[in-house]
Amino acid sequence: MSFFKKFFTKEKEEDLDKGLEKTKSSLFSKITKAVAGKSTVDEGFLDELEGILVSADVGLETTIKIIDRLEERVAKDKYINTTELNTLLKDEIVTLLSENRTENFEDYVVPEDKKPFVILVVGVNGVGKTTTIGKLAHQYKKNGYGVVLGAGDTFRAAAVDQLQIWSERVGCDFYSKGMHSDPAAVAFETVQHAIKNDLDIAIIDTAGRLHTKMNLMRELSKIKRSVSKALDGAPHEVLLVLDASTGQNAFEQCSKFTEATEVSDLALTKLDGTAKGGVVLGISDQFQIPIRYIGVGEGIEQLQIFNKQAFVDSLFSGEME
Numbered sequence: 089m090s091f092f093k094k095f096f097t098k099e100k101e102e103d104l105d106k107g108l109e110k111t112k113s114s115l116f117s118k119i120t121k122a123v124a125g126k127s128t129v130d131e132g133f134l135d136e137l138e139g140i141l142v143s144a145d146v147g148l149e150t151t152i153k154i155i156d157r158l159e160e161r162v163a164k165d166k167y168i169n170t171t172e173l174n175t176l177l178k179d180e181i182v183t184l185l186s187e188n189r190t191e192n193f194e195d196y197v198v199p200e201d202k203k204p205f206v207i208l209v210v211g212v213n214g215v216g217k218t219t220t221i222g223k224l225a226h227q228y229k230k231n232g233y234g235v236v237l238g239a240g241d242t243f244r245a246a247a248v249d250q251l252q253i254w255s256e257r258v259g260c261d262f263y264s265k266g267m268h269s270d271p272a273a274v275a276f277e278t279v280q281h282a283i284k285n286d287l288d289i290a291i292i293d294t295a296g297r298l299h300t301k302m303n304l305m306r307e308l309s310k311i312k313r314s315v316s317k318a319l320d321g322a323p324h325e326v327l328l329v330l331d332a333s334t335g336q337n338a339f340e341q342c343s344k345f346t347e348a349t350e351v352s353d354l355a356l357t358k359l360d361g362t363a364k365g366g367v368v369l370g371i372s373d374q375f376q377i378p379i380r381y382i383g384v385g386e387g388i389e390q391l392q393i394f395n396k397q398a399f400v401d402s403l404f405s406g407e408m409e
């Protein structure tokens with residue numbers, strides 16, 4: 089059985105379909121309507137498509153890329169009926185996602201030679217950072233890993249408390265030095281805690297305040313330095329969490345964080361509550377950082393490993409019949 093079939097259960101597929109409903113009805117049903125009955129791809133259609141993609145927060149640059157490619161393919165392949173055009177569009181979107189190193193990765197697994205595997209989670213307040221950390225810890229625990237959560241967002245009492253609640257819910261370790269403690273010290277000691285207790289994974293929360301780029305840069309590099317002092321080669325993953333429903337704001341945050349630190353992976357949350365699912369395409373294209381996870385609901389199981397084919401299939405599903 090292929091990985092895709094084994095891992096992508098019926099339940100997950102339904103979650104994804106439901107999670108993408110709003111994007112689907114705003115973005116892709118508009119596309120399908122524009123496509124319907126067309127036998128040539130003319131200027132008018134391309135203009136219409138451009139407008140639809142831009143309004144779904146795909147971003148202008150990425151939209152132009154998609155349109156250009158479509159034009160090229162259509163000229164080359166001497167097109168076309170409606171279903172073929174739809175397939176071409178799907179192909180181009182999957183290709184675009186592949187070019188951005190968004191490879192399908194298999195299950196919640198970390199390399200054996202990196203123990204503890206240290207994940208630094210960054211992003212502004214309210215994007216779903218704590219929830220994403222909790223969901224991640226849950227998945228790793230389910231796969232038999234020992235996990236500790238480090239409360240590195242020490243600026244708000246609620247952040248520390250919420251993380252503790254998640255650790256209790258998941259049944260994993262929790263490390264905190266309380267509110268107003270030095271986040272770099274928390275990060276250092278969380279890694280030490282993992283080493284001492286023979287744990288496999290340390291997931292460290294950070295505050296990610298965006299007041300100035302310099303401050304953010306200083307804060308994150310201090311945390312990174314202290315993590316690498318605790319364990320050579322760590323952090324192994326810097327995960328930036330973005331709220332997909334904020335559309336263009338998510339682009340801006342991604343830009344600020346990637347300027348401030350090296351981000352290795354992205355999680356896009358709250359796709360279920362938004363029609364702006366197009367940001368997935370735009371962000372992965374513009375920043376060339378793999379999208380690793382998508383949040384499709386508040387439930388503990390509703391953090392999915394991003395699968396580009398499943399994503400595109402779901403977006404286009406139920407259309408064109």
Ligand SMILES: Nc1nc2c(ncn2[C@@H]2O[C@H](COP(=O)(O)OP(=O)(O)OP(=O)(O)O)[C@@H](O)[C@H]2O)c(=O)[nH]1
Nearest residue numbers: 213214215216217218219357358361383384385386
């Ligand atoms: N619908 C939906 N809600 C989500 C998702 N991810 C997180 N949320 C909700 O978003 C809200 C904010 O999530 P938090 O995890 O508290 O966000 P945070 O970034 O840690 O923000 P603070 O803790 O407020 O700093 C919560 O109500 C979550 O349940 C998602 O994928 N879908």
